[in-house]
Amino acid sequence: MSQRDEGEAGYNPSAATTATRTDTPLRDIPQSIQIIPRQVIEDQAITRASDALRNVSGVSVQRDFGDSIDIFTIRGFSSFQNLRNGARFESPYFSPDNIERIEVLKGPASVLYGQIEPGGIVNYVTEQPLSDPYYAFEFTGGSYSLYRPAIDLSGALTPDERLLYRLNVSYENAESYIDFVNGTTLLIAPTLSYRLGDQTQLALEYEYIEREQTFFNGLLPIPETFDLPIERNLGEPDDSYRRDINNLSLTLDHQFNDDLRLRNTISAFFSSEDLQAVRAGDTLDRATSTIPRFLQDNRIYQQTYSTQTDLIFNFETGAIAHELLLGVNFQWDFRADEQVYINAAPLNIFEPDYGQPLTTFDSDPFNTFTTQTIGIYLQDQITLLPNLKLLLGGRYDFVNADFEFINSFRNGTPIAEEEYYDDAFSPRIGIVYQPIEPVSLYASYSRSFVPNQVTDANNAFIEPTRGTQYEAGIRAELGDRLTANLAAYEITKTNILTTDPNDSRFSIGVGEVRSRGIELDLSGEILPGWNIIASAYLNDAFVSEDNDLPEGDTLVNAPHQGGSLWTTYEIQSGSLEGLGFGLGVFYVGDRETTIPNDFVIPSYVRADASVFYRRNNWRVGVNFRNLFDTQYFDSFQGRNLRRGDPFSVLATLAIEF
Secondary structure (H helix, E strand, O other): OOOOOOOOOOOOOOEEOOOOOOOEEHHHOOOOEEEEEHHHHHHOOOOOHHHHHHHOOOEEEEEEOOOOEEEEEEOOEEEOOEEEOOEEEOOOOOOHHHEEEEEEEEOOOHHHHOEOOOOEEEEEEEOOOOOOOEEEEEEEEEOOOEEEEEEEEEEEOOOOOOEEEEEEEEEEEEEOOOOOOEEEEEEEEEEEEEEEEOOEEEEEEEEEEEEEEOOOOOEOOOHHHHHOOOOOOOOOOOOEEEEEEEEEEEEEEEEEEOOEEEEEEEEEEEEEEEEEEEEEOOOOEOOOOEEEEEEEEEEEEEEEEEEEEEEEEEEEEOOEEEEEEEEEEEEEEEEEEEEEEEEEEEEEOOOOOOOOOOOOEEEOOEEEEEEEEEEEEEEEEEEEEOOEEEEEEEEEEEEEEEEEEEEEEEOOEEEEEEEEEEEEEEEEEEEEEOOOOOEEEEEEEEEEEEOOOOEOOOOOEOOOEEEEEEEEEEEEEOOOOEEEEEEEEEEEEEEEEEEOOOOOOOEEEEEEEEEEEEEEEEEEEEEOOEEEEEEEEEEEEEEEEOOOOOOOOEOEOOOOEEEEEEEEEEOOOOOOOOEEEEEEEEEEOOEEOOOOOOOEEOOEEEEEEEEEEEEOOEEEEEEEEOOOOOOOEEEEEOOEEEEOOOOEEEEEEEEEO
16 A cells, blocks of 8 residues: 555545534535546546546536636536535635545535535545655656646654644646646645644644736637637737736644544635636627637636534434534635726638737726625434434535625626625435445435525515435445445435516526435455446436526526546566556537527537556656547536547656655
8 A cells, every 4th residue: 555645544434523523434425416526537637637537426527717627517506616625615725736535415405515516516635645755856847838837745754743744835837728827836735733642633634826828718609619720719919917926724632532533724815816818708699600709817816715614413312313513614715806998800710810919998996895604504313223324414504695786787787786695505315224234224404505696676685596405326335345336316406596577687586406316435455456436327407497488498607418447457476567558438419508409519529548557655657648549528617618639648757864
């Protein structure tokens, strides 16, 4: 086992924290949850953490805002929120270099995390300090002039091993197959943990990410896009984007005794963005093959402060065992958005003429958004019998928001300031029955909410959107190191904004969408040295009720089917011991880009492969992505299409001490 983590290794972790905020075995969780362990991230040579989510059923990865934001469609619903070690985290980008595993909780998660879309949530679990000295160096180089050095250092800073540290540093520089596009990413992530006593642990984590890149916002969802060369850029050569992210957290974990534990995390997040780029409009003049464009000069500042306190209490009532979780969460978010728009020269998409002068000034809005959220939650994991478990939970949230606008308009009316208030209760009920030890049958009911933060024609707040899920599944341990999960679900999301039939300037909350499907996930070790992580799913996500949108239309970015397979085999003995091979296939079905449905992104199949060699404390590997150079569209977000990467090669050398 690599010293990289003192916990579990391989493709088959057995426990997760995201679903219950406690260390719960997967077999006892009455909701679908998938884990992407560190070994998969390394074997697939993942250079952007979101790419690892392609291994999970029902999840498709979307890119937005010039490839700077990662958004996931989970069970048909876009997920804009992420977790970092179980805490709500506003960062839209994660580096894989300090991530130990990624946990994906399917279905509503509001019972523990508040304002979350009903499809699910992604939790990035970071690497923690090790007590034994550990020093690792890794270098990756590949197609399009990519080079990526990284170091990972850990160990004790004091002889008594009370004070431990970990430091991850990486730098990436890469060009692209797209004209003019290149970028750099720097990660610096130190962590300190201090054992105050036998029962008390204090951990301080800091993460700095700096991204500088050419801003490329993609292509238009029009038929002519299929005729464009893969390298086409609809912006300008000097379009630029920079983002600096600072994330800081302090966690106190105290075990009063065997039955009572207190955990408190205080975190702060700071982000600044600077964008200056020419962006394409969303129409095409077919007579001239030109599109309108505009220059966006944008500065965005974000701050988030939060505290989360959990009290975990184990007790018994007769023969029934309880693990009770009582938690309180407070979060304060601030965002300032300064924008300047200037009309730019139109561009012929087939014969682009870059470098044309800018024309007239358009607008200069400056907006600020402040949100305060308080959540109180209670959860009880009840063991009725050794093979029968019950999960009960509920959370109440209170949300206050204050928006200030300068030179901004809605429906032609100037906006100065708006304030919103919402509150909601989110329950969850689940049951797990284990007829035999390796098999868990489960069923659950859960709800979610997201504030609409809009007033109707009577200036009254529109109630939050509510998601309701029913799920049933089977989780089976196939031998000692292989786990399968089969789940069926139905999610209904109500109170979606739709146009007021009596006054088109306003909205009302009567829309409804529904998502139902079946998912299969498999991960672990089939035979010694033979690992696998695979998924398959069917999903039907559609408009079920609306007075404006066509009922029955498929939701955007919600493929009806998809699947993935990644498997590796490493020779276990003999003169070729340590030599291994990997093969992956990723399939995504047709996706709609708009409602009403009028433009379809075709389905695709992408194949990857790898060859690697591990020996003692070093490893070398070569990964081949898009092995057959398939041309496909990988992502759609915000009226922008992004092509999938063509055939590329990554070579990695890693040494551990």
